[in-house]
Amino acid sequence: MRSVSIVKGTTAKARRTVLAALGGTMIILCTLIIGGIIFQAEHRAATDRLVAAYRWADQILLSDERLTMSANMAAATGEPRWVARYQANAPAVDEAIEQAAALAPSDAAERLRAETDVSHNRLAAFDRASLDAVRNGDTAGARAILDAPLYQYHKQILSNGTHRFAESMIAAVQAEFTAVQVRAIVASAAAVPLAIICCLILWRRLNASLTRSEGAHLEVENKIRTLAMNDVLTGLANRMSLREALADAIARAEAEKTKLAVLMIDLDRFKPINDRHGHLIGDLVLKQVAKRLANVLRNDEFCGRYGGDEFVAIVEYPEDDSVPTRVGQRLIESLSEPMTFDGLTVEIGASVGIAVYPTDALGGEELIRKADTALYRAKGEGRGDVRTYDPGMDKDMAARLELEDGLRQAVKSNIIVPFFQPLVDLSSGELCGFEVLSRWPHPVRGLIPPGDFVHIAESTGLIDAMTMSVLQKACLKARAFPPHITIAINVTPRQIQDERLAEKILAVLTRTGFPPSRLEVELTEHALVNDIASAKQVIGALKKLGIRVALDDFGTGYSSLCYLSELPFDKIKIDSSFIRTLHDRPESAKIVSAIIGLGMSLGVPTIAEGIETARDAAVLRAMGCPIGQGFHFSRPVPASDLPEILNRLLPSAGTARAVA
Numbered sequence: 177m178r179s180v181s182i183v184k185g186t187t188a189k190a191r192r193t194v195l196a197a198l199g200g201t202m203i204i205l206c207t208l209i210i211g212g213i214i215f216q217a218e219h220r221a222a223t224d225r226l227v228a229a230y231r232w233a234d235q236i237l238l239s240d241e242r243l244t245m246s247a248n249m250a251a252a253t254g255e256p257r258w259v260a261r262y263q264a265n266a267p268a269v270d271e272a273i274e275q276a277a278a279l280a281p282s283d284a285a286e287r288l289r290a291e292t293d294v295s296h297n298r299l300a301a302f303d304r305a306s307l308d309a310v311r312n313g314d315t316a317g318a319r320a321i322l323d324a325p326l327y328q329y330h331k332q333i334l335s336n337g338t339h340r341f342a343e344s345m346i347a348a349v350q351a352e353f354t355a356v357q358v359r360a361i362v363a364s365a366a367a368v369p370l371a372i373i374c375c376l377i378l379w380r381r382l383n384a385s386l387t388r389s390e391g392a393h394l395e396v397e398n399k400i401r402t403l404a405m406n407d408v409l410t411g412l413a414n415r416m417s418l419r420e421a422l423a424d425a426i427a428r429a430e431a432e433k434t435k436l437a438v439l440m441i442d443l444d445r446f447k448p449i450n451d452r453h454g455h456l457i458g459d460l461v462l463k464q465v466a467k468r469l470a471n472v473l474r475n476d477e478f479c480g481r482y483g484g485d486e487f488v489a490i491v492e493y494p495e496d497d498s499v500p501t502r503v504g505q506r507l508i509e510s511l512s513e514p515m516t517f518d519g520l521t522v523e524i525g526a527s528v529g530i531a532v533y534p535t536d537a538l539g540g541e542e543l544i545r546k547a548d549t550a551l552y553r554a555k556g557e558g559r560g561d562v563r564t565y566d567p568g569m570d571k572d573m574a575a576r577l578e579l580e581d582g583l584r585q586a587v588k589s590n591i592i593v594p595f596f597q598p599l600v601d602l603s604s605g606e607l608c609g610f611e612v613l614s615r616w617p618h619p620v621r622g623l624i625p626p627g628d629f630v631h632i633a634e635s636t637g638l639i640d641a642m643t644m645s646v647l648q649k650a651c652l653k654a655r656a657f658p659p660h661i662t663i664a665i666n667v668t669p670r671q672i673q674d675e676r677l678a679e680k681i682l683a684v685l686t687r688t689g690f691p692p693s694r695l696e697v698e699l700t701e702h703a704l705v706n707d708i709a710s711a712k713q714v715i716g717a718l719k720k721l722g723i724r725v726a727l728d729d730f731g732t733g734y735s736s737l738c739y740l741s742e743l744p745f746d747k748i749k750i751d752s753s754f755i756r757t758l759h760d761r762p763e764s765a766k767i768v769s770a771i772i773g774l775g776m777s778l779g780v781p782t783i784a785e786g787i788e789t790a791r792d793a794a795v796l797r798a799m800g801c802p803i804g805q806g807f808h809f810s811r812p813v814p815a816s817d818l819p820e821i822l823n824r825l826l827p828s829a830g831t832a833r834a835v836a
Contacts, residue, residue: 243303244322251306251318252637253451259307294333302327316584316637409459410466413480418488421478422540425490429533436492437500437532440547441469441507443485444525444559448673452710453520460517461524468510472503488544497532504528504562512560527554531565549573556631580636582618583629587638587645592616594650595812598821599664599783602797602804607825609662611698611805612650613812614642634668643667644684651690653815658826664696664726672699673710678717685721692722698749700728708742715743726783731771740778747803748775752786755806758795765795772801 246262249255302321309318321327407414413421422438429436443465450458462485469479469487478490489507493499511526529551537543546565552573554563586592592614599609616624633639647665654663671677685692697718704711715725726747727740731754740748750771757764768784775782784796787806796804810821 243299248322251310251315251322254310254313254315256311259310262303262307299327316588319637407481410462410481412466412469412487413478415480415482418478418480418482418490418544419540421480421490422543425478425492426533426538426540429492434492434494435497435532435534436490437503437530438543438547439489439491439500439504439507440482440529440544440551441487441489441504441511442527442529442551442555443487443511444527444555446485446524448670448710449522449524452673452675453522457517457520457522461515461522464515465511465524468513469507472506472510488547500530500532501562501564504530508560508562525560527551527559528562529554529565530562536565552576555635576632579629580632583616583632584636584638586616586618587633587642590645592642592646593814594646594653595814596650596653596663596818596821597805597812598810598825599662599803599805600809600825602784602793602801605825606827607661607822608803609664609696610654611812612646612663612665614646615812615814630668634670639668639671640674640680643671644680647681648684648688649815651684651688651695653818654694655688655690657822659694662694662696662724664698666698666728669700672704672714675710675714675717677714678721678723681718681723682721693724696724696726696747698726698728701730704743712743719744719746731767740774740780745780747781747783749783749785750801752806755784755786755792755796756788758792768796768801769799772796772799776800 242265243262246258246265249258302324306318306321309315309321425436428434443461446458446461449461462481465487466479466481469489473479473489473491477492478488480488482488489503491500491503505528507528508526511524514521514523516522529547529549531537531543531546531550533543536546546569549569550563550565553569554561556576557563593616595613595615596610597613598607599611600606601608614626614630616629618624630639633642643665650663650665654661667677674680681695681697682692684690685695699711718725724746725744726749727743727745728749729751730748731751748771750768754764754768754771758768759765772782781802783803783805784792784801785805787793787796787804787808789808792806793804793808809825813821
């Protein structure tokens with residue numbers, strides 16, 4: 177490294193200067209003694225200034241990262257404490273810039289201020305705009321501000337200016353060392369040659385001193401390089417190291433005609449752990465992840481933290497294209513093992529995307545992008561799996577991003593609408609409630625069903641705003657229904673982990689004046705797998721408000737009975753797959769009969785989904801199933817078609833006229 181060579185060159189020159197004085201006189205001895213003392217004092221002072229300047233330069237970057245983290249957390253969570261933390265840490269960058277500038281020569285100080293002030297001020301402006309958006313409740317807008325390319329551009333300028341300042345300090349110290357040497361040479365040349373033995377003694381002492389100084393310089397420089405190239409929390413390499421390592425790996429692969437794979441690794445279910453147990457546990461999880469990644473990979477294989485809960489590995493191999501996939505699967509297996517911290521056990525998972533050199537790309541940045549595209553596919557197809565890049569993913573990604581943008585605008589414009597599918601009393605044929613289902617009226621694709629966009633809303637953080645908007649519209653419409661008619665709405669796995677879910681739903685019910693006793697919340701078994709303890713807490717909060725909770729798609733999971741024994745459900749919905757095969761597979765009929773009987777024994781009503789024929793309804797009624805739902809009674813309909821449903825399935829038509 178250049179900084180290391182500067183230190184070695186400076187100390188080598190000092191040694192040669194002292195050796196030249198060995199033939200000098202006692203005057204040289206005295207001069208060198210005095211010069212040595214002065215040299216060491218100036219050396220120490222310069223070293224102290226250099227260390228201090230590096231420390232403040234590091235503080236500039238660290239303080240800026242703290243501000244960025246606070247702004248990002250504020251945008252991600254909407255919590256005021258992150259806004260307050262940002263404001264508390266805001267002056268630290270300015271102070272660090274001033275402290276660093278005070279240690280530098282005037283020209284270096286001026287360059288530091290010129291290169292960092294504007295970018296810092298621009299970054300602060302972005303952050304303030306993001307925090308204003310958070311205060312206004314617009315976390316999506318805040319996220320968009322922080323993700324803007326201009327924001328990252330100014331962060332890079334701030335970082336580059338700080339690094340150039342550090343390099344200018346090294347040059348200034350080198351110049352100072354050189355000046356000291358020049359003064360020593362002049363003093364030696366003017367003195368009378370005496371006391372060779374004393375000069376030898378002086379040499380030995382100065383040599384030892386210079387060796388210590390060299391060690392101190394190298395220690396400081398190594399520490400600075402470690403901070404610059406490694407993630408502080410996990411100790412893994414950071415993005416800067418990734419780019420260097422990837423360039424070196426590509427050069428080796430090109431020279432040796434081998435291959436390499438970039439593996440992008442994203443943690444599953446990490447955010448609920450962070451939210452539920454706090455950032456201390458989240459940090460411990462990330463440290464444990466770093467250890468497990470290192471244990472799976474070979475010692476010579478690169479492993480780094482790409483950012484947040486995303487990691488990256490570089491695997492070099494000769495020919496076998498199954499190697500990266502096998503490594504990815506081993507990583508997922510390792511990260512899926514439970515982690516225990518002081519008696520607390522948590523479980524996460526991981527998804528992996530892979531891009532291969534030279535098959536998929538020839539450059540490092542392109543390999544990273546394509547590995548990230550493959551990772552996106554892995555997460556979109558259910559998580560916990562490995563996906564290798566193929567060219568079709570780019571087209572899918574573009575379509576997905578287009579759909580995301582459209583959905584973001586649709587949620588913002590409040591155009592997602594509720595559709596209503598009736599729930600019917602099978603014994604009387606009368607209406608007893610509706611399930612509320614979301615529909616997106618798309619200007620090009622027409623009416624989009626929830627299966628095509630709910631997962632996008634969940635992954636982009638739009639799901640809460642969308643669900644509450646649809647619920648509010650449904651509640652406003654359902655207020656005119658007879659008082660015994662209920663409405664049911666689905667919540668996603670991510671929502672059931674939100675401890676504030678009950679509070680958010682209550683706010684909607686309060687605004688619309690809709691009774692909590694007429695609302696049912698449906699959740700699937702999949703929603704319970706991630707964190708049953710958290711789900712139990714949220715379900716308890718809903719029931720305290722008087723809201724009923726139903727277990728949807730019962731019978732499709734491996735732990736259905738476990739959930740019924742642990743959680744206080746009010747209804748069980750039999751999965752439609754059993755109803756579709758009710759007449760063709762005796763096993764399906766037995767399962768349906770057993771679920772209905774289980775519900776009776778627990779005092780929990782059952783709802784049969786997917787009833788498509790009168791025969792289905794008759795068989796289920798004979799089995800004792802109280803409630804049915806399906807196309808036999810009605811498809812999901814918009815609010816404008818509710819009067820016809822009420823006229824047909826309620827004995828009184830007056831209610832239908834009131835709804836209309």
